[in-house]
Amino acid sequence: MPDPRKIIIDTDPGQDDAVAILVALASPELDVLGITAVAGNVPLELTQLNARKICELAGRPDTKVFAGAAQPINRKLVTAEHVHGRTGLDGPTLPPPQMLVQSKHAVDFIVETIMASDPGEITICALGPLTNIALALQKEPQIAKRITEIVLMGGGFFEGGNVTPAAEFNIYVDPQAAAIVFNSGIKLTVMPLDVTHKALTTRTRVEAFRATGNRAGEVTAELLDFFERYDETKYGTDGGPLHDPNVIVWLLEPNIYAGRQINVEIETSSELTMGMTVADWWRVSDRPANCFFVRDLDDERFFQILTERIKRL
Ligand code: RIB
Ligand code: CA
Numbered sequence: 001m002p003d004p005r006k007i008i009i010d011t012d013p014g015q016d017d018a019v020a021i022l023v024a025l026a027s028p029e030l031d032v033l034g035i036t037a038v039a040g041n042v043p044l045e046l047t048q049l050n051a052r053k054i055c056e057l058a059g060r061p062d063t064k065v066f067a068g069a070a071q072p073i074n075r076k077l078v079t080a081e082h083v084h085g086r087t088g089l090d091g092p093t094l095p096p097p098q099m100l101v102q103s104k105h106a107v108d109f110i111v112e113t114i115m116a117s118d119p120g121e122i123t124i125c126a127l128g129p130l131t132n133i134a135l136a137l138q139k140e141p142q143i144a145k146r147i148t149e150i151v152l153m154g155g156g157f158f159e160g161g162n163v164t165p166a167a168e169f170n171i172y173v174d175p176q177a178a179a180i181v182f183n184s185g186i187k188l189t190v191m192p193l194d195v196t197h198k199a200l201t202t203r204t205r206v207e208a209f210r211a212t213g214n215r216a217g218e219v220t221a222e223l224l225d226f227f228e229r230y231d232e233t234k235y236g237t238d239g240g241p242l243h244d245p246n247v248i249v250w251l252l253e254p255n256i257y258a259g260r261q262i263n264v265e266i267e268t269s270s271e272l273t274m275g276m277t278v279a280d281w282w283r284v285s286d287r288p289a290n291c292f293f294v295r296d297l298d299d300e301r302f303f304q305i306l307t308e309r310i311k312r313l
Helices: 015-025 044-057 106-116 131-139 169-173 175-182 203-210 215-235 245-252 299-311
Strands: 005-011 030-037 065-067 122-126 147-153 188-191 257-262 264-266 277-279 291-297
Touching: 005 015, 005 106, 015 030, 015 044, 015 215, 015 245, 015 299, 030 044, 030 106, 030 245, 044 065, 044 215, 065 106, 106 122, 106 131, 122 245, 131 175, 147 245, 169 175, 175 264, 188 245, 203 215, 203 299, 215 299, 245 291, 245 299, 291 299
Parallel strands: 005 030, 005 122, 030 065, 122 147, 147 188, 188 291
Antiparallel strands: 257 291, 264 277
16 A cells, blocks of 8 residues: 555544544555644634544544644634534533643644655645645745645535625635635635535434444444534435535545636625635636636545544454
């Protein structure tokens, strides 16, 4: 097997973030150099706590967890307790973590790790608002040339938005940060609502997690039992969209996805469309194609991978 791919996971756990982290820690193809928490679904003190709870659930208390930005770059924080619950990980009962959060700031960890690595060695997996990543780019612009790829869950075009009619939550929380990332010139792979809405946590799929026979599978089922209720009601579907694990599965089996290399710009002026990902899917503008925008997946294979990996923990 080739050397594991070095990744940094930036995250705002969040039930779907938690599943993504479990899969990453269960996959020998990936070397998780660190997990950087950002404010998003719930405030920073909870996202960094939740990241540590998930690392311990995965049997990986050795994982380094860093706390990052508590606020977006220049907007008031918007959180999503109505979706994720007050704790951000409502559903299962998870013990308080023994492992400590690192004393170094997440942005410093990102900058120092990338600057100390060989160019093209590190991939960033962004599962929440892009505040930490944007602050790292502002602190040390040199990292832009050294990052292999940023794979991010965010945005939406054909599916519209989920927090406003125009905007998806991760981009909406910090549109200025998203604009910095989308204009950075870094190789970007985007997992928008257009693909995550095709990855539904049907009852059969949730029960497959519960049947893995380990605590991680049982907790995953309990996380999804809670997480899916909001979207099932909203969309009237069997199960809700499972967003963030698509970022990790892209690294494991990219060929289950389909998309296009297109231009995406971020709305940062109009409050009506603030945080909208304006995706030039039909290439009607001459704006540069700055990201691979994913629209389809093999959802059966996606859930097979998730279940098989979580079963290993
Ligand atoms: O819009 C879905 C995204 O917002 C996911 O990353 C979810 O965890 C929330 O952060
Ligand atoms: Ca998230």
